[in-house]
Amino acid sequence: MIDLKRVRTFGLIAGGTLSFVAAIGMVESFNERTLINPGITMGLLLILGIAAVFGYIVAAGKPNPLVETARDSRSGGIAGGLTGAIAGVVTSLFVLFVDTFDVSEFFPNMREPLVEAMTFELGVPVGLLVLTAVVTATAAAGGAFHGMSDSFRAGMSRALGWVVAFALFELVVSEILDFADPLVDLIYAPRGGLQPWAAVIIGALAWWLSTRYKGRGEAFTERVKDSEAGSRLRRSVILFGVAAVIILPMIVGGVVNELLITSGLFILMGLGLNIVVGLAGLLDLGYVAFFAVGAYGTAILTSPSSPAFAPGLSWWIALPIVMVLAAIAGLFVGTPVIRMRGDYLAIVTLGFGEIVRILLLSDWLTPIFGGAQGITRIPGIPVPGAGTISGTDPQLFIYFTFMFVLLAAYISYRAQNSRIGRSWAAMREDEDVAEAIGISTVQAKLLAFVTGAVIASFAGALFSAKVGTVFTNSFDVLVSIIILVVVIVGGMGSIRGVVVGALVLIGILGGPKSPGLLAEFSEFKLLIYGALLVYMMLKRPEGLLPSVRRSRELHGEDLTQDAWLDKGGDFTGDSAEEEATT
Amino acid sequence: MTTTTSPSKTSRRFRFNWVDSFLWFIRVSALIAIVIGIVGSVQLFLEGEGPTAEQWRDLVISGLSTGFMYGLIALGYSMVYGVLGFINFAHGEVFMSGLMVSLIAATLMFENGFWDANPTLALLIVLSISMLVSTLVAVLAERIAYRPLRGAPRLIPLITSIGVSFFLQYAFAGIFGVATRSYPPAPGNLGNDVEFLGIAIEGTKLLVVGVALISMVGLWWFVAKTKTGRAMRAVAEDKEIAGLMGINVDRTIVTTFAVGGAMAGVAGLLWALLFRAVDFLTGFLPGIKAFTAAVLGGIGNLPGAMLGGVLLGLFENVGPLLVLNGLGIPAVSQLKDAVAFAALVLVLVFRPTGLLGERLGSEDRA
Structure with a gap:
């Protein structure tokens, strides 16, 4: 069953998003960074990423806690593909508009380089068809991905994630692997970007590890959290963390230290x-x-x-x-x-x-x-x-x-x-x-x-x-607002949330005046911070690493009288406090 | 609260008095500073130093015209606060968006000569584009960002609106570029001085005040006399009961945002006439100042918003010279914005309910 209305809505939104990122010049400036040599640039990754995410969202359907969503890769793929086709056509129309009319007097980014970036330098009629085809295919893949088996999804996402991480954080990786200089020269192309075969190996390795050690990570965190058995383990985890904090600044170079x-x-x-x-x-x-x-x-x-x-x-x-x-x-x-x-x-x-x-x-x-x-x-x-x-x-x-x-x-x-x-x-x-x-x-x-x-x-x-x-x-x-974004993205009331939030946002995207690890983002980080603030408030007001108490408050999980009766009057500390507020 | 009969009565009273006395200290010292400043300025004036009478008059006139513009923006804050009980921090950007987009039309018309040939029509076109865009942005923000948050704790929509404000600012920076752009000069002979009540006033300023007054009367008529206006007042009073009475609450809230956006759009035209420059940050300061105006007049109170706007405009334009100059502070015009913010703080310390009193829904009075 394909929800055509949803396909149409999200297709238009995806097309709008793609046109928007093109219009603000994001694709162009991201294209200057090669991720996988040759040809796969950050700009392309952005286009593919948007397409895949929208394909996945459409295939996933409306979230409904009562009904288990059907996971069917064929209909998911078709829905994703249709979404991608609509998005591709909308984006192509936008690019065509920019190519035909000269509006650069008012919109400084809407000129020839934008058309070149969006058509992969293939010129208008051919490039637009290619763009539509690429967006459609990626969105279809994103939709089909939703219907795949869990182990495939886990392996695939790990593989992609690691490859992208290795490609994006080339600077950090090559500084950490400084002692193994030949290896760095081997996996990265001389002018930046992963070598294709290195990408394949990293992806395959990540996939293999994810299947080999499936579920071990969760088991480990469970053991660490366990109050009795985990006490020694916890101590070694903390020691390891402290050691990492002490050693890391020594092995990474000046730029990364500055960011830290x-x-x-x-x-x-x-x-x-x-x-x-x-x-x-x-x-x-x-x-x-x-x-x-x-x-x-x-x-x-x-x-x-x-x-x-x-x-x-x-x-x-x-x-x-x-x-x-x-x-x-x-x-x-x-x-x-x-x-x-x-x-x-x-x-x-x-x-x-x-x-x-x-x-x-x-x-x-x-x-x-x-x-x-x-x-x-x-x-x-x-x-x-x-x-x-x-x-x-x-x-x-x-x-x-x-x-x-x-x-x-x-x-x-x-x-x-x-x-x-x-x-x-x-x-x-x-x-x-x-x-x-x-x-x-x-x-x-x-x-x-x-x-x-x-x-x-x-x-x-x-x-x-x-x-x-x-x-x-x-x-x-601006500084006040950025600190607020850090606190909210990390999780209000959560110390580790704030730490992680600051490292991720300021370290990677950049602070108010300074660029972060991904300098390509520095022009757009404030836009992203704004969008992030809205997104977090709508979808996850408790932040990425929430404090337990705060997330209960924000989700309004008030134990009403009925729920209290259902639980047989079994109340524990914190919820009693919330009862008082209702 | 001071009448509680707790055992630690003395220490409690001591703490409350401590805060109160600090507030009194602020009130009194602010009053003393203002009085000394004014006396100093009057002295300077009598000695023939400082600004001349003509300059004072011009300051008052520009204060009035800016104030009417603030008042129009403040209406949007006030209406949304009255109905939903939260500060739409992004309202300044709603104002900026209309201003920015209508610049395209104004520039195009200026380039082909239509601007000076048909001043009235050209201004009407700019006005309608500005209103349309601002309304659209306000309604979209409500639909995407605020509607899902109805009933959330009060700070959540406020933080969301800060995000919306940021997003809009930098989206406009990305699309329109970061450079400051200027509007063409006022069309026709609008820029010339006009004799009004025996005083020569710049035509644009007169037009600004006129447009603001007309919009205000129109808005008053809309809220007081039409069915939709009555629905708005009902929703502001109590959303739940209004819903039970057959009012479509969602649609009424959208209307509120739309009307607020339209008023911000009108203010956009006035800004274009008065200041003639716009960039992606233009919305921020007027937004905060308009909020101050709304609080000054009593938030949720529409005539109050207008009154607050006018007073704030006057205060901001005349205040630095009148008060700070008299205190012997150099280069007071730099402190214009600080004066506006200080006004906000003082209003909330002196009279948090505003001059004309708040009109809020029952759930927001807490």
Whole structure:
């Protein structure tokens, strides 16, 4: 049974998506990166990926928890193929339009290179047919994939995933395999991209491993989680993680280390914002202000060329002063907004963030903060035995960042499971009820603001020691939003979620100003962040690695009275708390 | 809350007083700063320094015209907040999208001479394109991003709308490029000064105020007198009961977004006339300021949104010179946006329900 209406809708959406990515110039700039030599570029992967995903979605049908979806690769393939055909025709029409009319005056990307990229440089009539055929075939494959057996699906997705990962992260792989230089030269073509045979071998190996060790991964995580048998295992896993963290910066090169530091700073800020947004449930959109307090505070206190007041302190003495300043800033921002509704609070904090940036930039305060020139010549961090650590020495700096990340993670972890953490949870769910059971919401909210501010000031202090100069444009409202994206994608209230979210988003796609591992994305990352924010809120508001409690809240799994009766009145701790809110 | 008879009564009262006293401190110091600033400015004026009377008048006029434009955008915030109880953060981008797309029509008409030959028709075309695009974007955002979230905790749709706002900004940056583009100059003799009540006012500014007033009256008529308007008010009051009374709630909410979008589209034309420049970030600041205007007037309250817009426009244009200049702060025009944000904070500290009071549905009053 093929749902033709669904095919039509998704075909049009897929065609629109393909035209959109072409119109913003994504395909063209992705084409500059070869993944598998010769011919398979990142742009092609993008087109194929979109087609395959839509084919799969159509074949999967509407999600219905009550009915097991029929898995039939033939009808799935036909549905996918039809979707792909519609998408291909729509995209071809768009490309034809760009080829025929000159609209580049208003749409700078819609010109000849776009047509070339979309027609695989085959010219208009032939290339468009090829495009339609390719999109149709891939979507059909995506649809058919849905109906395949589980072992085939697992093997195929592992194989594809590993090949794409090896091709995309060529830089990291070749740096890690630095000691085996000949091997790297063997699997990668001289001008970038995997060799075709290497791709086949990696794919086959991944497939074989996935069938050979099927289910072992899950079994292993089960064993690690098991409280009794897993305690030794858990310890070795943690030891392994620590060792990896210590060794990794040594074997990867400068670029990757630079990215690790940037991600580290964002992990730090993410952990801080996680306390405010994730634990206390206060949506702070001006979080960058505290980062700015940390950075400018350190700059003024340590730099010899600070305009108004240059005590030239050591970084270590400046740090506690900066922490106190940040805490005061947290109180100052927190107190006026304490009685506000959640959404007003968001906008007001955004306003505070912007006020800080405008003031830093203004002529009025230029004598203190240096205005657009910023503050320069900030010394690094003096460490006995290792000299001064600054951004020019990323390998050492990274350990430093790790230390602070660990500290922040520890603070969050302890806070989460303490009395104040439980007050935050109660307040987040229902302020009135929290107040009624004797929690001082004023105190809890201020504490959240202050803790978040202090953690952000760590990041600020590290940042100014790293880059050596602070300018106002590092403290854009964009930064606040990106930290928010990190927290939400990772999982509100989840420490590991924030860590993974920052590594994936900032490390791979890139931070507000700097490109990530995939530099091709840097032009489009903000678009992707926006789309990601919407997607996460619609489909997975609890984030990728959710905290258990938070995901229950967000999915509204309230145990209503009937459900409670069905369970025979068997209530466990957390659900009783939710009962109170309904 | 201070009347609770808990054993720790004293410490409780102490904490509450602490926050209250901080708020009072902010209120009082803001008032003192404003008073000193105004006195200082008056002194400067009497000494013949600072801006002249003519300059003051021009500031007031541009404040009024910008304010009416903010008011139109604020209507969209206010209506959506009144009906759904969440801040549509992407409303600034709704405004920007109409502005950006109508630029194409304006440029094309300017290039072939139609712009100056038929000013009225040209402006009407630009207006309708701007309204159409903004309405479309607002309705699409509602359909795709907000409708599935109805009934979710309040912050979820807000975060979603931040995502929508970001997505729209960078989608427009990708399609239209990041360069700032300029609108053609006001068509015909609109740019010339017009004598009005004995004062020479730039024609465009007069037109802006006129268009804003007409749209406002039209909107008032729509909400107060038509059946759809009544449905909107009913849905704002209580969605569930409205549904039981046979009102199609989904359609009414879409209408709310559409009308808000259309008003943002009108504001787009006004922006084109007043500032003549647009890029993909144009929507952000006016959006926040319009939200401030909506809060200032009392969110959910339509005349309040307009009043708030006008006041904010005046405050933002006159305030820096009137207050900050008097305090002896240099280059005050740089602080224009900071003044608008400070206004937002102060409004919420002084009177969170706004000047004319909030009108919210029963579920949002908590």
